[in-house]
Amino acid sequence: MSKRIISIENAFFKKALGIHSQRNLLKSGELVYKNPVTFHVNKGENYAIIGSSKSIFLKILAGHFIPHPLKARAYPFLEHNTWPNSVIELLQFTNNNYGKAADGSGNGGFTHLGARYETFKDLEIDEKMTDFVCNLSYNSSHKIDKNKFNKLVTDLNLKGLEDKFINGLSNGQFRRARIAKALYKDTKILIIDDPFLGLDPTATKTVSDVLANASKTRSIIIGLRIHDKVPEWIDHVAIVNENGLDVYGLRENLENKLGRLLEQHFNEQNEKKQVLELKKLTKLNKKTNNSRNFNPTNGGEIIEIDGIDVVYGGKPILKNLTWKVHDGEKWHIRGNNGSGKTTLLSLLTLDHPQSWNNKISIFGEPRKTGKTNYFDTNNDIGFTSPELHAIFPRNRTVFETIGNGFTVGNYLPPTNLKKDEIDKINQMINFFKLDPTKKFGELQVSDQKLVLFLRAIVKDPKILILDEAFSAMNEETIEKCKAIMEDWNKGCVLIIGHVEDEVPDCNKYLKLIDAPNGKYEVGNCN
Numbered sequence: 127m128s129k130r131i132i133s134i135e136n137a138f139f140k141k142a143l144g145i146h147s148q149r150n151l152l153k154s155g156e157l158v159y160k161n162p163v164t165f166h167v168n169k170g171e172n173y174a175i176i177g178s179s180k181s182i183f184l185k186i187l188a189g190h191f192i193p194h195p196l197k198a199r200a201y202p203f204l205e206h207n208t209w210p211n212s213v214i215e216l217l218q219f220t221n222n223n224y225g226k227a228a229d230g231s232g233n234g235g236f237t238h239l240g241a242r243y244e245t246f247k248d249l250e251i252d253e254k255m256t257d258f259v260c261n262l263s264y265n266s267s268h269k270i271d272k273n274k275f276n277k278l279v280t281d282l283n284l285k286g287l288e289d290k291f292i293n294g295l296s297n298g299q300f301r302r303a304r305i306a307k308a309l310y311k312d313t314k315i316l317i318i319d320d321p322f323l324g325l326d327p328t329a330t331k332t333v334s335d336v337l338a339n340a341s342k343t344r345s346i347i348i349g350l351r352i353h354d355k356v357p358e359w360i361d362h363v364a365i366v367n368e369n370g371l372d373v374y375g376l377r378e379n380l381e382n383k384l385g386r387l388l389e390q391h392f393n394e395q396n397e398k399k400q401v402l403e404l405k406k407l408t409k410l411n412k413k414t415n416n417s418r419n420f421n422p423t424n425g426g427e428i429i430e431i432d433g434i435d436v437v438y439g440g441k442p443i444l445k446n447l448t449w450k451v452h453d454g455e456k457w458h459i460r461g462n463n464g465s466g467k468t469t470l471l472s473l474l475t476l477d478h479p480q481s482w483n484n485k486i487s488i489f490g491e492p493r494k495t496g497k498t499n500y501f502d503t504n505n506d507i508g509f510t511s512p513e514l515h516a517i518f519p520r521n522r523t524v525f526e527t528i529g530n531g532f533t534v535g536n537y538l539p540p541t542n543l544k545k546d547e548i549d550k551i552n553q554m555i556n557f558f559k560l561d562p563t564k565k566f567g568e569l570q571v572s573d574q575k576l577v578l579f580l581r582a583i584v585k586d587p588k589i590l591i592l593d594e595a596f597s598a599m600n601e602e603t604i605e606k607c608k609a610i611m612e613d614w615n616k617g618c619v620l621i622i623g624h625v626e627d628e629v630p631d632c633n634k635y636l637k638l639i640d641a642p643n644g645k646y647e648v649g650n651c652n
């Protein structure tokens with residue numbers, strides 16, 4: 127008989143401490159799930175938790191929330207007096223605190239986007255990747271287990287990045303570094319929400335293989351969306367919804383149920399797509415010409431980059447890149463993790479110190495120090511990215527977050543909004559049935575991404591940058607946002623996204639094949 131490692135028996139879960147009788151508890155609205163949960167994990171079992179409330183369920187498994195009755199959740203393998211969080215690791219990529227990632231280690235805790243690109247200068251306030259993975263910065267007396275570290279770095283394809291400051295890692299590199307850190311700890315249970323989010327197909331396979339291998343010595347539990355592929359090494363599945371746990375057990379016994387769920391999910395999406403309130407969408411998409419600089423006489427050219435180089439500490443990242451973007455074009459910027467996509471786009475938003483370069487022209491005007499300024503440039507740009515998601519203040523309301531799209535250079539609540547701007551924000555809020563007073567940090571991750579997308583488009587920017595904008599959104603929201611993008615005709619759109627379903631239709635692509643050596647490909651999308 128296998129040993130039980132997590133045992134949950136008929137338990138309710140509360141968000142906060144407080145004394146409740148069972149009846150009061152049910153009334154108080156403090157419950158995480160309406161239904162009680164019964165769930166067991168045995169040693170050696172690897173679970174995928176699938177469904178709309180997977181992130182909440184993973185937190186329950188990791189020891190978050192208060193069980194009622196108190197002893198209804200237990201970790202039978204734990205020795206007396208051991209805290210669950212010393213032997214259970216929960217990694218959630220999308221649930222960041224302000225300026226910090228969920229594990230407290232964060233994207234360096236920086237609070238403005240340019241900070242990422244300042245780390246290679248003189249201020250070495252950040253952790254190197256090695257110290258980060260081995261948790262050395264705050265425990266400098268610890269000795270590194272070199273074999274373990276080298277194996278992780280090799281297996282996760284992080285070789286060569288050991289001495290790099292973590293702020294200087296690309297998104298995909300940083301995610302892999304966080305997985306390395308979680309594995310280095312050797313905890314008995316490793317729980318990862320959306321382990322493959324934001325990874326290119328090669329990195330997805332790399333991470334899956336590493337987790338498969340790690341599952342031989344510990345239990346691994348991952349959170350997946352209904353339409354995600356379940357890796358082969360996962361042997362157990364639990365399906366969860368807003369009310370709690372629906373069903374769980376051996377994967378092979380639930381294949382049919384999963385298939386039906388997927389089919390039902392796609393049918394629902396199709397139906398919803400058909401009944402999308404197109405009138406409202408059309409209103410959201412009404413063409414405006416609000417740009418100060420827009421000059422339709424220059425052949426509609428919005429961006430021109432003429433042979434630019436970007437170098438970090440002597441190491442080239444982009445070499446001799448030439449690129450032109452015109453009005454009406456939607457570009458998919460392609461390339462593996464770490465290939466330079468975000469760096470390229472940060473040149474446009476002036477978040478990069480090498481952005482003041484006369485090889486970059488916007489609306490036919492070459493950039494010039496003294497002439498180009500951050501505020502005017504960004505007035506024409508709307509953008510959202512994982513970095514923005516990580517630093518956006520959690521205490522802004524939905525209305526303030528979207529309204530902040532009319533502001534440049536800070537994340538303060540908007541002031542002096544005009545009537546038509548207020549109407550536009552409200553129209554978006556109504557269309558997506560959002561609660562305008564709800565705080566950004568209290569939203570589900572999918573809605574956080576949604577309001578950042580709405581913030582990006584609210585002022586009808588001439589240059590719209592969508593960096594992983596739809597990743598971690600639920601499918602219904604993705605479809606609605608894609609429908610908006612289909613009719614978008616207000617300038618150009620530049621899109622980064624690794625998962626095809628999460629990329630709106632584009633007519634052009636720029637592929638960074640080997641950017642440090644000047645290898646690019648430009649073409650039309652099919």
Ligand SMILES: Nc1ncnc2c1ncn2[C@@H]1O[C@H](COP(=O)(O)OP(=O)(O)OP(=O)(O)O)[C@@H](O)[C@H]1O
Pocket residue numbers: 242243244245246293294295296297298299438443461462463464465466467468469470
């Ligand atoms: N501040 C920095 N200092 C040094 N190197 C950096 C810095 N910022 C980025 N890099 C490096 O530049 C390269 C390109 O990074 P970038 O974030 O542009 O890649 P990306 O294509 O957007 O990747 P991903 O798909 O993972 O988000 C990476 O190798 C990264 O490590």
